[in-house]
Amino acid sequence: MSLTNDISEDRIQMMTKTVQFSKLFYELKRRRKDKQxxxxxxxxxxxxxMDEEEFESIFTIGQLNKIDKMIKERNISMENAILxxxxxxxxxxxxxxxxxxxNYSSLSERMREMIIDENEKKKEEKNxxxxxxxxxxxxxLSYRCSYExxxxxxxxxxxxxxxxxxTEEAQKEVEMALLALGKIGYRENKRELxxxxxKEIVYYHQEHQNLTRLAYQSAWQFLIKRFTKDRNLEDMIVNELHFGREATKALEDLSKSVDWKRKEERGKEAKEVLVIERCITSIKGQSQRYLQWMLRYT
Structure with missing residues (x-):
């Protein structure tokens, strides 16, 4: 089969997924909450x-604004919108x-206001x-958050x-929370906050192995994003929490556990492959600092 035909097939597959998604999205407002x-x-x-191109073709500012409008007009429940x-x-x-x-959609502003409003409720009224x-x-979803x-x-x-x-349910909750934390960059004046x-999360995992790979990786991301500009805290990361040892072990464990050729289906990579690729991309983003630590402390 020619390269031209391969490209055409890939393009057709992308269009099929995006059209299917758009069709399902259009049908949402016609469904009851349980059917939604x-x-x-x-x-x-x-x-x-979806790959990156497919993802970005769907979740445009316009599409996110449509979701916001559906929430406003009660055509989708907030519970389902969050799902x-x-x-x-x-x-x-x-x-x-x-x-x-x-960050440029009306949905961002709606969710920001909802977070602030919910947080300001009295304890007995807060959900x-x-x-x-x-x-x-x-x-x-955001690439930047205000200090507030x-x-x-x-x-x-x-x-x-x-x-x-x-428990499996608790692990999923912890993984999601740490993934969100790992996304948050350093934006506060007090580095020790x-x-x-x-430290407790990292220490406990080192002793009990209670976190998923993705959760543990996200805890380190949050830590390193916030504290690498302080030499004292850098010493804590490499000496107390043993960054070099843990990073080396994580990469070794991941590389042994992954079947690089295995795909569940075309365009859908196994989660463990995505986890290691995310880890490598993160390391690449701070390659000079990471390399120095791994050379000094492993």
């Missing part, structure tokens, strides 16, 4: 299969897709689960990330 959930699960399945948006953010981070549309869902969605939102989101996400329950919580 079924449609969203189908949409999330399509998102799993979709959280999966969009999860796949975006897992596949390391650059994505800037969200902690709803606030957590909103914070996870916003952190995963960080001051709400980080403590909320850390509370979940500190859970030590090893939340340091003890992150």
């Amino acid at each position: 959930k079924q449609k969203i699960e189908e949409m999330n399945g399509l998102i799993d299969e 979709l948006l959280k999966h969009v953010g999860y796949c975006k981070e897992l596949k390391h897709i650059s994505f800037y549309s969200f 902690e689960k709803f606030l957590l869902d909103l914070c996870e969605c916003y952190a995963l 939102l960080l001051s709400i989101a980080v403590p909320c996400l850390l509370k979940v990330a500190l859970k030590k329950d090893e 939340h340091l003890n919580e992150i």
Whole structure:
């Protein structure tokens, strides 16, 4: 088969996925809440299969504004909107897709206001689960957060990330919270803020192996993004938390566990492959600092 035909087939497959997604999205407003959930699960399945080009062709500013309008007009429940948006953010981070549309959409402003409003409620009126869902969605979809939102989101996400329950459901909750935290860059004046919580998460995993690979990798990302500019804290990362040893071990474990040739289906990579690719991309982003640490402390 010629290269031209291969390209044409790839293009047709991309169009098929995007058309299917658009069709399901159009049908959402015609469905009851329970039927909407079924449609969203189908949409999330399509998102799993999308590459970066397909993803960006779907989640434009216009599309995100449509979701915002559906929420405003009550054509989609907030619960179902979060089910979709959280999966969009999860796949975006897992596949390391650059994505800037969200911050320029009306949906971003709506979610920002909802986070602030929910946080300002009295304790007995506040819905902690709803606030957590909103914070996870916003952190995963956004490429920048204001200090005001960080001051709400980080403590909320850390509370979940500190859970030590090893049930499958709890592990999923911790993984999502740490993935959202790992997305958040350094934007605070006090470098030591939340340091003890992150150290506790890393220490506990080193002793009990309670986190998934993606969750542990995300904890390190959050830590390194926030504290590498401080020499004292850098010493803590490499000497107390043994960054070089842990990074080397993680890459060795991942490389042994991955069948690089295995694909569940065309265009859909196995999750463990995506995890190691995300890890390598992260290391590449700070390659000089990481290399220095690994040479000095392994």
